[in-house]
Amino acid sequence: MILGIETSCDDTCAAVVGADGAIHSNVVASQGLLHSRYGGVVPEIASRRHLELIDAVISDALERADIDLSGVGTVAVTQGPGLIGALLVGVSAAKALAAARSLPLAPVDHLAGHVLASTLGRSPIKPPFLALVASGGHTFIARVDSPPEYRMLGRTLDDAAGEAFDKGARLLGLPYPGGPELDRLAREGDALAFDFPRSLPGSGLDFSFSGLKTALLYTVRDIGPEEAKRRAADLAASYQRAIVDALLGRTREALEQAGAPRRLAIGGGVAANSELRSGAERLAGELGVALWVPPFELCTDNAAMIAGVARFMEPIAYPGYLALDASARAA
């Protein structure tokens, strides 16, 4: 069994995953509400909370999997990227747990966790495949041939898609975290009411969302606060459509490239967005591509995906990892 630990942002997570990819437990203690009053994740508050929660979350994950530490063969932990102070809580706990039992330790790339989330569960995706990952922290398209390796084909040059959702929601006066709120409001609106840019920079597969956010800001300013309030649902629907179009437009290009895999996985918190899900289904159907959309709890940050990546790795034997450090940036 692999014990996974993930503390890269504002969720304290632990999970137990079998070598076959079966998820025996997947515990997430979300700090969302704690940060809502600040309008974003506060690193020092997140780090404090991680430390308060980490032991209970790990015990809970072991208990729900009906094992104790003696049933753990490998400890997997998110090494980065993420908030450094937050990462260090998980890395410190993981190293100490593993060392006390002379267990091997797998330092996992958080992004690989999202990319490979669909390799877990009962009908895992098989390489080669393309993965569209969109969350509050990252947005990119990657190609997987032999996990845990993946090749970044394109990425956002500025904001992440989830950030664009949250910032748009804030401009529309919705509470943080605004992504789900915006999704809900958009269902009541007309997505063709406003024309927002789908900026696709350059000829590659990169994204850009900062112009879109500015366009919404100008539109709200131009029509005035009263009108913006009255037409909030239309604004939300049109804004969301622009984000989803940009994400799926690039995904389509990636899938239409010569030699592209015929399998697509989506992941990251934005994969929970209803319009992105239905749009991805349409796109996959149209191109004859098989689509994997993991359940919601594997899209947002979680430790099962971290333990899942470790299945494809050669973990570091004790005591080789004692000096392991966290890393805020992507490897």
Add this chain to the structure above:
Amino acid sequence: MNVLGIDTSTPASAVCVLRADGEEYEVVPSLAELTGPPGHARELMPRVAEVIERSGLSYDELDAVAVGVGPGSFTGLRIGIATARALASAAGIEVRPVSSLHALAEGIDAPVRAPLIDARRGELFAAIVGPKGTLAEPFVAPPEQVAERIRSVDPTALAAGDGSLRFRGLFEAAGVRVADGGSSAHVVRALHVCRLASGVRPVAPEAVVPNYLRAPDARPAST
């Protein structure tokens, strides 16, 4: 009682095993580590493994893990405490939380001692400890106020710690004595964490948190 002691309240990683038979196996950090960049993630666990090995004990033979809970560097404390808690959980034993300022005071050779830990942003974590106990509970303040407090409590007090090294000129000008520059009194030693542990009530690992003494900066991450 076989005790593993840890302190990470300053940039130096201090560890020690104090065996039930009184034998000590300690890594005393160098003074240079106090002014260098903190390297707890890279240094703490290798040092823990080293003293455990030197002591001839296994993790299962430990009776307690004692840890300095600050005040001190927030990130440092979290690394030390997360480590101590996980080691204790894995061994099925309890954690004894010790004040890092009191551990620092243990190493100062004077009747009245003023342990001072650099709190950054121009402030210090401070306490004043007399022969019969604490004269001033841990507090955070700018060095001028700390010097004034020490002089008003006991002008003979001897100050030490990375906070006293940083503001030595200010303290001496204010009439507060500071331990010699080369003295190991400036380092929080894990041996002292181990010794103080015997007077502390053990607590469940998950209940041990830092004594931050300062509210967090409530600014969202720039994204």
